[in-house]
Structures are given as C-alpha cells and as structure tokens.
Amino acid sequence: MDPARPVVPAPAPDAGATAVVIGGGVSGLLAGWELARAGHRVTVLESTGVPGGCVAPVEAPLPDGPSLVLDAGAESFAVRTPAVRELVDELGLSAAVVRPEPTGSWLFLPAPAGAGPGRAVRAPRVGLLGIPGDLDAPEVAEALGPEALDRARRDLRAPVDRWAAAVAGGAPATVGAVVADRLGEGVLQRLVAPVVAGVHSADPDTLDLRTVAPGLLEALVEHGSLARAVAAQRAAAPPGALVASLRGGMNTLTAALAAGLRAAGGTVRTGVRATALERSGTGWTVATDGPGPLAAARVVVATDGPAAWDLLAPLAGPALSGAERPAEGAGVALVTVVADAAGLDAAPRGTGLLVSPGVPPAAVGAKALTHVTAKWAWAREAAAGGPDRPHPHRHVLRLSYGRNSDAPDSTAPGHRTPDAELLARAVADASVLTGVDLSGAVRSSLVVRWRSALPAATTGHRAAVGAVRGWLDGQPGLDAVGAWLAGTGLAAIVADTRRRIGRTGP
Ligand SMILES: Cc1cc2nc3c(=O)[nH]c(=O)nc-3n(C[C@H](O)[C@H](O)[C@H](O)COP(=O)(O)OP(=O)(O)OC[C@H]3O[C@@H](n4cnc5c(N)ncnc54)[C@H](O)[C@@H]3O)c2cc1C
Numbered sequence: 001m002d003p004a005r006p007v008v009p010a011p012a013p014d015a016g017a018t019a020v021v022i023g024g025g026v027s028g029l030l031a032g033w034e035l036a037r038a039g040h041r042v043t044v045l046e047s048t049g050v051p052g053g054c055v056a057p058v059e060a061p062l063p064d065g066p067s068l069v070l071d072a073g074a075e076s077f078a079v080r081t082p083a084v085r086e087l088v089d090e091l092g093l094s095a096a097v098v099r100p101e102p103t104g105s106w107l108f109l110p111a112p113a114g115a116g117p118g119r120a121v122r123a124p125r126v127g128l129l130g131i132p133g134d135l136d137a138p139e140v141a142e143a144l145g146p147e148a149l150d151r152a153r154r155d156l157r158a159p160v161d162r163w164a165a166a167v168a169g170g171a172p173a174t175v176g177a178v179v180a181d182r183l184g185e186g187v188l189q190r191l192v193a194p195v196v197a198g199v200h201s202a203d204p205d206t207l208d209l210r211t212v213a214p215g216l217l218e219a220l221v222e223h224g225s226l227a228r229a230v231a232a233q234r235a236a237a238p239p240g241a242l243v244a245s246l247r248g249g250m251n252t253l254t255a256a257l258a259a260g261l262r263a264a265g266g267t268v269r270t271g272v273r274a275t276a277l278e279r280s281g282t283g284w285t286v287a288t289d290g291p292g293p294l295a296a297a298r299v300v301v302a303t304d305g306p307a308a309w310d311l312l313a314p315l316a317g318p319a320l321s322g323a324e325r326p327a328e329g330a331g332v333a334l335v336t337v338v339a340d341a342a343g344l345d346a347a348p349r350g351t352g353l354l355v356s357p358g359v360p361p362a363a364v365g366a367k368a369l370t371h372v373t374a375k376w377a378w379a380r381e382a383a384a385g386g387p388d389r390p391h392p393h394r395h396v397l398r399l400s401y402g403r404n405s406d407a408p409d410s411t412a413p414g415h416r417t418p419d420a421e422l423l424a425r426a427v428a429d430a431s432v433l434t435g436v437d438l439s440g441a442v443r444s445s446l447v448v449r450w451r452s453a454l455p456a457a458t459t460g461h462r463a464a465v466g467a468v469r470g471w472l473d474g475q476p477g478l479d480a481v482g483a484w485l486a487g488t489g490l491a492a493i494v495a496d497t498r499r500r501i502g503r504t505g506p
Helices: 026-037 083-090 138-156 161-169 175-183 185-200 216-223 226-236 251-263 305-320 377-384 419-434 459-472 490-504
Strands: 018-022 041-046 057-062 065-071 106-109 119-122 243-246 267-270 274-280 283-288 294-296 298-301 332-340 352-355 368-371 394-401 442-450 478-480
Touching: 018 026, 018 274, 018 283, 018 294, 026 041, 026 251, 026 298, 026 490, 041 294, 057 332, 057 442, 065 377, 065 394, 083 251, 083 490, 106 185, 119 138, 138 175, 138 185, 138 226, 161 175, 161 216, 175 185, 175 216, 175 226, 185 352, 185 368, 216 226, 251 267, 274 305, 283 298, 298 305, 305 459, 332 419, 368 419, 377 394, 394 419, 419 442, 459 478, 478 490
Parallel strands: 018 041, 018 298, 041 267, 106 352, 298 478
Antiparallel strands: 057 065, 106 119, 274 283, 283 294, 332 394, 332 442, 352 368, 368 394
8 A cells, every 4th residue: 555645535634733742752753843834733742751762862971071962872864865854954954964984884703713702894885784785895805705705606696586586476585585595694694694783683584675675675686686786776875975964963853853843833741651542523532641631633653663552553453453563672772981092093993893693792792883983073073072172082982782683591781781781891892892992991981771662674564564554544633653664764764754744734
C-alpha cells in the first residue's frame, strides 16, 4: 500500500482543532510543529524531563570551566536525501550546518592468536554498511588479507540469479545472507559486522537489506556484483561526506523545533506519560499519568515502537493480532569521556573506530568509539574552552556498549552494566583503541543509556509496520510516526513524518 495515500477520505480541514502528540522526540516535535503551523492547538506530551528523545542534549561538567554541552544520542544526519537539510533551512539554521573533518574512520579487528587485543585498520574509503565498493583499494587488502580478498573477488564474476529471483519474488534478503553469498565470510565478519553492530546495534543475519540499504539489492542484480553496486550507489551520492551536523550538535535541531512549536502557539509538557488511548465520539481521549485525560480531534503517536504498540494494539484488536510487537532490543549505553591528552591531538584513529564483534569483550568491550573533537571542529573549539584555547589538548571521546546480538548471559559490558564499571571500561578501552594511555587524563565522564530507541529492522518488523500503517489508514484523526515505522535515521524519520502529517492535515 502506498503510505502516502489514505484509504478513507481525509477529514475536512479543521483549523483550530486540538491535537495531542504523544512523544517529544524529533518525530513528535516535527509533527507538533507542522500541526501548530497548520492552525491546530497542539500539546506534545513527553514522559521524560527533557524534549528531544534520541536527539537531546547532555552536559559534561568540567572542574575548570563551564559544562560542555554535547549530543546525548544522534550526532549527525545523512545528506543522501534533502529531507533534514530542508528542515534545517526552514528552521533558520542553515548557517550552522557543519561537515565532519575528512580524516576517515577505522576498524578494530580481531588479532591473530596471541598477538594482542586486536588490530586497528583503516575502514574502506568507498563503502556502504562496511561493504567495500573497491576491491582494489589498499585498505581493503590490508583488512582482509589475501585469502579473504580472493574470495571477495568472486563477486565480480559469479552469477546473480539467486538475488534476481529474490528481487522478482520479494523473498527476504538479510545483509548477512547477501554479503556472505557475494563477498564471503571474511568481508562479512571483518568489514560489515562491525558497522552493522555499531550503527544498527544488530546482527547482519537478522538485518533486512532492503530496509537499511534501499535499492542495493536491485543494483546488485543490475551491475552483476555487490561491490560494483556499492560503488555505483556511492558515485550517485552527493560528493563529500555522507553526513552533516549542526554547530552545537544535533540537539540544536530539536531545540529549534520545540521553539518553533511554542512560537506557533503549541505547548510541550515534559514529565507526562500517555498511558492509554480511546475513541470518543469523532475524536480521541488520551489518558496520562499526570493531570486529567486530554481530548483531541487529532492524535499522533510519536513514541518508540514498544510504547506505541502498547497504545495502539488495544484499539486495533484483530487488525494487529497477527503482527509482532516491536522488540525492545538489548539497549545501548554511551560513555562520554573528556580527557586532556596531547597524544590524541593528531587524531590517531581519524574520526573513530567500529569494533568487530569478533574481538573478545575481555580485550575491548566497546562496540564503537567516536573521537568527537577530531570529527567536529565546533566540538574541538568548545572543548578547548573558546578562541583563547585554555585547554589545547582537551578531547571528547564517546564509546558505545551493547549489541542486540549479545546473549543475555554475555560477559560483554552493555546497557545493564553499572556506571562505575562502564566508566572504568571506557577509559581502558579508549586507551587500547586509540593507542594513547588515558589513565590519569580524564577530566569528566558520563553515561547515557538507550533502551527501546533503536528499532529492529528485521523482516518480521517490516510486516508489523505494514499492518500498523494499513490499519491507521482507516482511522481518521489518528496517526503514528517515528523511527520504528520510518526506519532508523533522521533523514528517514523527517521525510516520513512530514508525509504522514501533511496527508490528512489542513
Ligand atoms: C545513541 C543513538 C545514536 C544515534 N545516532 C544517530 C545519528 O547520528 N544520525 C541519525 O540520523 N540517527 C541516529 N540515531 C537514530 C535517531 O536519533 C532516532 O532514530 C530518532 O531520533 C528517533 O526519533 P523518534 O522521534 O522516532 O523517537 P525518540 O527519539 O525515541 O522519541 C520518542 C519520545 O517519546 C517519549 N515517550 C515514550 N513513551 C511515551 C509515552 N507513553 N508518553 C509520552 N512520551 C513518551 C520518549 O521519552 C522519547 O522522548 C541514533 C539513535 C541513538 C539511540
């Protein structure tokens, strides 16, 4: 079904009608802003104390100056589509757009037996999800070694019938199955698994290729090779980095959306959780854990997947009974470390590294490290303390812990690991990963935990999304937006939210 086309007639434009948006992340704030600008009286309910969801700010207190304000979650947006950039322009933030420093990124791979905790290698320069687009590149040869590289080269000549049939028949295609078949286990384990784990907190064998790399399966069939398909997709993308951000961080985007919403007469109520949703007459009633239920002509559910499911499924009844409730996921913990370390000035690992799941947790527990002050010039200036640079060697590193593929009894540190243990691990891991001893150099550190925020892009999840959207198309005045429906990433969420909210609005 075309998500942009309602199956029932849209309600008549109803300027001045009340609208309640449940969830104050980027999708909820954007939905609220759009509805307020269209004349609705909008209330956004946010259960935590701060709007922004995964795009909220976090403060790192420092002993020798003001706190450093950083991104708690998302730190960049994809530029392969104009969706976020257009929103940024509309919010008057065009002058704040920044690109990452072009220093490249690295991978941390398992070491041969007895040869230390692992080895850092440069990531493929031309790649998508870690899938290399150039099998002649020296960094690909270094990461793979001769045997795995030979196997990968078979992709350039092996027939593509199996995937042509999958394209024609709509058969499931996971990232793991496609990469292993075309390029071999070496590429899957060394180049792709670290990226999939770091970016999607997922196992390649459960990650749906069509969701995370739209068009890649078709391009593989067209070009007769997965590597050539990646190269073609990268060549078609705008030149330069694939991502951008805003000076001050992506949290300035949600702050601007909240400000725009208020300027258009809307309200954000933090610390209020929606607990149930009911039809009442031609409208809706939202029960909350705060003061009294709220009546509204329009309701937009903009929470994470599990919370949205719990609000919508009781209303939908049999329409969703065959579909899967979105999985909670294992959750991730992000540790931010602020350190004074001259050894990091040369950015020894570029903008950061992704760690292969094959590296034993006892050697390195983190799944990724971002060298925030090497990646973003604005963060480097802020950490240095301003134009006079009183702290010239101050760096910010962000390490992430927890993979969806971790077994419940895994010894790997993750979402449930206590703060003190995570902070100690982060300093040890950062020292191994960067090759710079950071013990004694830490000036501030903090932990942020995410649980249901990363939707599972499994094939079962796609079916659930189809069922929810199909049912919502028949519910005038009710809609749902957010990452669990649109796919992870601000570009997908912004485009999808605007399409849905514009659909039946005035
Ligand atoms: C650590 C991390 C890093 C990321 N990095 C990037 C990145 O660099 N680039 C990128 O494009 N994407 C990134 N993402 C993904 C992206 O940030 C998210 O997909 C996106 O921000 C999700 O927005 P959302 O509005 O759908 O949901 P959320 O941000 O999860 O917002 C939902 C909100 O609903 C609230 N809520 C839940 N239940 C209720 C209830 N019952 N009542 C009221 N409120 C409720 C929650 O508190 C939350 O604030 C990252 C995600 C995470 C977790």
